[in-house]
Amino acid sequence: MTEARRRPDRPKTLLTVRGREWINPAMARLTFDAPGFTPTEFTDAYVKLIFDDEGPVLEDLPERPTTRTYTVRSHDPATERLVLDFVIHGDAGLAAPWAARCEPGDQVLAQGPGGKWGPAPEADFLLLVGDESSVPAIEGALERLDDDARGLVILDLHEHAFDLTAPAGIEIRQLVRGDGPYREERLAEEVATLPLAEFGDVQVFAHGERGAMKALRPIFRELGLSPERLSISGYWALGRVEDEFQAEKRTEIGKI
Numbered sequence: 621m622t623e624a625r626r627r628p629d630r631p632k633t634l635l636t637v638r639g640r641e642w643i644n645p646a647m648a649r650l651t652f653d654a655p656g657f658t659p660t661e662f663t664d665a666y667v668k669l670i671f672d673d674e675g676p677v678l679e680d681l682p683e684r685p686t687t688r689t690y691t692v693r694s695h696d697p698a699t700e701r702l703v704l705d706f707v708i709h710g711d712a713g714l715a716a717p718w719a720a721r722c723e724p725g726d727q728v729l730a731q732g733p734g735g736k737w738g739p740a741p742e743a744d745f746l747l748l749v750g751d752e753s754s755v756p757a758i759e760g761a762l763e764r765l766d767d768d769a770r771g772l773v774i775l776d777l778h779e780h781a782f783d784l785t786a787p788a789g790i791e792i793r794q795l796v797r798g799d800g801p802y803r804e805e806r807l808a809e810e811v812a813t814l815p816l817a818e819f820g821d822v823q824v825f826a827h828g829e830r831g832a833m834k835a836l837r838p839i840f841r842e843l844g845l846s847p848e849r850l851s852i853s854g855y856w857a858l859g860r861v862e863d864e865f866q867a868e869k870r871t872e873i874g875k876i
């Protein structure tokens with residue numbers, strides 16, 4: 621990308637860890653003091669946390685720092701507290717191992733927020749598809765729905781289901797694979813069984829592992845969803861660290 625086309629830097633907020641709570645053994649919820657953080661109205665709002673191999677980088681940032689992306693699960697303007705949920709996916713990586721081990725008082729720089737999606741109240745049916753990494757954004761969307769909203773949540777999960785709250789008209793399917801192998805076709809197979817064309821004006825939010833999102837794309841293309849009704853992208857890629865995967869996304873071949 622040329623210098624002229626680069627997005628201006630989003631503001632940075634210094635986050636200080638207040639505490640950690642385990643949502644389940646694979647999801648750590650961290651609450652931070654986030655003075656000066658400016659939230660947005662979007663339910664997919666995210667921040668980019670800045671790391672190097674040693675952990676968070678707080679000063680002397682390189683021109684292109686290594687970042688890891690996390691959804692703003694909630695923000696309380698009164699207390700200026702920010703909550704992020706981290707999938708703990710083993711020992712690999714920068715952000716997840718840090719989130720599993722950090723202590724109150726530890727700090728990390730967050731750049732953002734970015735994001736631009738929210739549920740459309742006028743849609744007839746909302747389809748939310750993803751995995752552990754998109755649960756924070758999906759929960760944020762569920763909290764925003766009207767009581768009479770209709771829709772379906774489909775999650776491809778490794779070992780642990782989530783305790784999700786949703787209006788009565790939203791069905792929740794949590795496909796826990798346990799010891800079985802990860803299969804990127806699994807979400808697409810489930811979505812392919814749905815009579816989506818009968819559901820009226822359908823809005824889709826599909827985010828998760830890159831291969832799984834790629835397998836879903838033709839189903840939504842065939843349904844003829846307009847770009848305003850389809851939000852789809854990879855949140856992570858199997859076997860690739862985030863920098864590698866985000867760089868791929870910027871190439872023609874890497875686009876979903």
Ligand SMILES: Cc1cc2nc3c(=O)[nH]c(=O)nc-3n(C[C@H](O)[C@H](O)[C@H](O)COP(=O)(O)OP(=O)(O)OC[C@H]3O[C@@H](n4cnc5c(N)ncnc54)[C@H](O)[C@@H]3O)c2cc1C
Pocket residue numbers: 666688689690691692705706707708709712713714715716717752753754756757854855856857858859860861862863
């Ligand atoms: C807009 C956006 C919002 C996101 N929101 C969240 C969020 O709220 N919570 C969240 O946990 N993640 C979220 N993600 C995904 C997160 O940014 C990636 O999972 C990221 O790779 C984690 O960084 P890491 O340093 O832990 O692992 P990396 O160093 O990037 O990767 C190390 C290894 O772990 C694997 N890996 C990475 N993520 C996962 C995973 N979820 N499950 C299994 N294996 C994985 C990689 O394939 C790689 O082999 C979001 C991503 C985007 C783009």
